[in-house]
Amino acid sequence: MSSELPPDDIVDAEIVESEIVDAETDDGSASSINANAPSQSPPLPEAEDRYLHPLSVIFSLTDLIKQNLLPAVLGIFGAANGDLVYVGLALLFFVPTFLFSLIRYFTIRYRISDGELVVQEGVLFRRVRTVPVERIQNIDMVQGVLHRMLNLAEVRVETASGTKPEAVLKVLSLEEMERLREGVLRHKQTSHTFDENTGEAVAPISQDANGAGLSKKRSSAGELLLKIPFSWLAKAGFASNRGFVLVGLLLGFYFQFAQGKPSEFRVRDFGNWQFLPDDGGLLMNACMIVAGVLIGLLLLRLLGIGWYILRFFGYELRQAGDDFKISCGLLTKVSATIPRKRIQFVSVHRGLIMRWMGLASVRIETAGGAADNSENATTTVARRWFIPVLPEAAVAEIIAELRPGIDLNMERYHWRLLAKRALARFTRIACVVSGAFVAATFLIFGWKWAIAALVAFPALILYAIKKSRSVKYARTDFGVVYRSGVLAKKTSFSFFEKIQAASWRQTPFDRRWKMATLSVDTAAAGPAQHEIDIKYLDEDLAKEEYEQILALAAAR
Amino acid sequence: MTETQSDWNKLDPASVTTNRIVYFIGFAFAVLASVVGGAIAIASELPEPWHWLLPVILVIVNMILLWLAIYWPAIEHRNVRWLTSPVGVEIKKGVFWRHQIAIPWARVQHADVSQGPLARQFSLGNLTIHTAGTKHASIDLEGLSHDVAIELRDKVIRQRKAGDVV
Numbered sequence: 257m258s259s260e261l262p263p264d265d266i267v268d269a270e271i272v273e274s275e276i277v278d279a280e281t282d283d284g285s286a287s288s289i290n291a292n293a294p295s296q297s298p299p300l301p302e303a304e305d306r307y308l309h310p311l312s313v314i315f316s317l318t319d320l321i322k323q324n325l326l327p328a329v330l331g332i333f334g335a336a337n338g339d340l341v342y343v344g345l346a347l348l349f350f351v352p353t354f355l356f357s358l359i360r361y362f363t364i365r366y367r368i369s370d371g372e373l374v375v376q377e378g379v380l381f382r383r384v385r386t387v388p389v390e391r392i393q394n395i396d397m398v399q400g401v402l403h404r405m406l407n408l409a410e411v412r413v414e415t416a417s418g419t420k421p422e423a424v425l426k427v428l429s430l431e432e433m434e435r436l437r438e439g440v441l442r443h444k445q446t447s448h449t450f451d452e453n454t455g456e457a458v459a460p461i462s463q464d465a466n467g468a469g470l471s472k473k474r475s476s477a478g479e480l481l482l483k484i485p486f487s488w489l490a491k492a493g494f495a496s497n498r499g500f501v502l503v504g505l506l507l508g509f510y511f512q513f514a515q516g517k518p519s520e521f522r523v524r525d526f527g528n529w530q531f532l533p534d535d536g537g538l539l540m541n542a543c544m545i546v547a548g549v550l551i552g553l554l555l556l557r558l559l560g561i562g563w564y565i566l567r568f569f570g571y572e573l574r575q576a577g578d579d580f581k582i583s584c585g586l587l588t589k590v591s592a593t594i595p596r597k598r599i600q601f602v603s604v605h606r607g608l609i610m611r612w613m614g615l616a617s618v619r620i621e622t623a624g625g626a627a628d629n630s631e632n633a634t635t636t637v638a639r640r641w642f643i644p645v646l647p648e649a650a651v652a653e654i655i656a657e658l659r660p661g662i663d664l665n666m667e668r669y670h671w672r673l674l675a676k677r678a679l680a681r682f683t684r685i686a687c688v689v690s691g692a693f694v695a696a697t698f699l700i701f702g703w704k705w706a707i708a709a710l711v712a713f714p715a716l717i718l719y720a721i722k723k724s725r726s727v728k729y730a731r732t733d734f735g736v737v738y739r740s741g742v743l744a745k746k747t748s749f750s751f752f753e754k755i756q757a758a759s760w761r762q763t764p765f766d767r768r769w770k771m772a773t774l775s776v777d778t779a780a781a782g783p784a785q786h787e788i789d790i791k792y793l794d795e796d797l798a799k800e801e802y803e804q805i806l807a808l809a810a811a812r
Numbered sequence: 813m814t815e816t817q818s819d820w821n822k823l824d825p826a827s828v829t830t831n832r833i834v835y836f837i838g839f840a841f842a843v844l845a846s847v848v849g850g851a852i853a854i855a856s857e858l859p860e861p862w863h864w865l866l867p868v869i870l871v872i873v874n875m876i877l878l879w880l881a882i883y884w885p886a887i888e889h890r891n892v893r894w895l896t897s898p899v900g901v902e903i904k905k906g907v908f909w910r911h912q913i914a915i916p917w918a919r920v921q922h923a924d925v926s927q928g929p930l931a932r933q934f935s936l937g938n939l940t941i942h943t944a945g946t947k948h949a950s951i952d953l954e955g956l957s958h959d960v961a962i963e964l965r966d967k968v969i970r971q972r973k974a975g976d977v978v
Contacts, residue, residue, distance in 0.1 A: 623944060756919045757945050760911070761909065762910045763908075777945035779944040787947070802914065807899055811899075
């Protein structure tokens with residue numbers, strides 16, 4: 257296949273040139289050329305302008321309304337009251353913006369030519385964006401319910417730069433999306449072989465994986481690595497605190513609308529309920545409250561389960577050669593591709609309840625989309641929730657797939673702990689904080705409560721002890737491994753060739769305690785929420801490790 | 813560690829002067845604000861302790877600012893060092909809050925030299941090194957002599973290995 261490519265590319269390039277000339281002189285003639293284009297080279301979608309799917313209109317309209325809720329609501333409100341002024345204003349706002357977006361959507365065209373993805377948009381102000389295919393990190397796909405009914409998808413093309421996708425194509429038919437993906441994939445493959453011929457330095461791991469992967473790539477679906485059954489999702493949802501987020505929203509609404517009649521909602525009013533016996537009031541009330549709290553917690557957990565199932569239903573992780581493919585979602589379906597060599601950071605999270613159930617989740621970081629910490633479906637799945645849940649026993653196996661050839665036998669690592677003085681330092685902080693807490697309680701509630709507040713001392717000191725033991729650091733032959741967390745434990749792996757900078761720092765307190773913070777910076781640090789920034793290390797250790805990390809990172 | 817100690821470079825001494833100028837401009841504003849603020853406060857008949865306490869506080873604060881404007885640039889200058897080694901660039905900063913960062917040559921994306929109007933008068937330059945990192949996506953080294961900054965930038969770019977590091 258690769259032997260056929262060069263002549264085709266040349267022909268394609270010529271077509272492109274003529275098209276650009278046409279496009280500059282007259283828009284109409286450019287589109288007429290396009291109408292002929294498919295008949296010229298059916299198997300190769302390259303160099304031939306492609307447009308968005310016509311149904312994009314619907315999605316652009318819904319997006320427009322979503323983004324401009326206020327005028328839309330005003331319009332509807334006005335219509336309901338028979339007030340035509342508002343309707344007129346809303347129309348005045350919507351019609352031109354809608355027309356603009358229509359024009360915008362129908363002037364977007366894209367093509368792959370000469371190893372570049374070219375996206376062109378605009379009529380008066382034309383913008384042409386050229387993305388070298390080599391630099392494309394991944395092509396992600398999001399499908400809402402409506403998209404799925406119509407066999408369409410929103411496609412995002414991501415590169416390493418910036419926080420936003422390089423190009424968003426809303427919407428393409430699934431066929432079209434597959435064509436785009438294939439086109440990009442093929443270009444990547446040919447350029448990889450080119451790299452090998454010239455002996456260009458590509459990361460060694462990805463190179464041999466690439467060689468092995470080429471044969472596998474023929475089956476486009478790839479080899480199934482992991483499938484998450486419903487029961488795991490339910491467990492993970494149960495263990496998660498997702499429900500609290502939703503309840504926060506509900507409480508916001510509640511306080512917004514229940515302001516007028518606050519007395520109805522106070523806890524002690526439970527005692528006034530008619531069916532409660534007068535004498536056993538206290539006990540009954542206590543039981544009621546406990547039962548209420550339990551039911552509330554259960555509901556929270558159910559909400560968490562609901563969120564997990566909505567997001568991750570039918571989760572599948574596949575490996576196609578050098579790429580990992582994820583697809584999941586009950587209503588909104590997401591599928592994302594992550595090239596192995598773009599993985600910057602791997603992090604294993606084990607929350608308290610998840611640990612009891614022997615489960616864990618795996619997060620990764622890839623360059624691009626770095627600062628985007630929103631719950632945006634694609635970003636969320638591809639990075640923050642790379643694997644939302646899997647049995648602890650399977651973690652090592654998956655990481656071995658992500659990074660072949662690394663030693664995952666953590667017993668053998670040379671773990672370094674925090675400075676011995678860290679415990680003393682934490683204990684001192686714990687005492688100061690609990691002292692302040694007790695004093696505040698005494699001043700506000702009196703001595704009875706202050707005695708109860710004394711519990712803070714042992715609790716915080718215990719936490720200090722646990723914390724001083726929970727942090728571990730190891731420098732291995734592939735990179736830096738960092739563990740932390742008292743209740744929710746996190747273990748993160750970074751790799752020397754992905755380490756961008758190493759640093760240490762000291763506050764005046766650190767200097768007094770002869771400690772320092774060791775920090776390692778990687779691209780896209782964020783989604784995994786476990787930055788390698790190790791405080792309270794022994795000063796000498798931190799400085800020594802800093803030197804070592806620098807030397808090892810520079811050597812890759 | 814000991815043999816590299818001598819390789820640590822300081823910033824250009826002229827940067828002390830420019831910093832001092834900047835600090836003195838800040839100090840001038842502070843004095844102006846204190847005089848105006850103090851005058852208004854005294855005119856508006858403050859309650860008992862404040863009408864003499866406030867001017868005293870303002871004078872003390874301004875004395876401290878003056879001391880900082882005179883001495884701090886030199887103290888800062890003494891604590892900033894940079895070094896280029898076969899593996900990368902290292903920068904050390906900070907008087908109380910200390911910090912040292914190392915960037916391997918291969919991780920440098922690009923480097924800029926910039927010059928403000930004051931820096932131009934003293935032929936100083938700021939070097940900014942960009943990496944693909946997150947927290948340290950750009951590292952500044954302010955107050956080099958312009959020639960050194962240019963030289964360092966060229967060195968940084970020369971040393972950077974070709975290839976995609978992300």
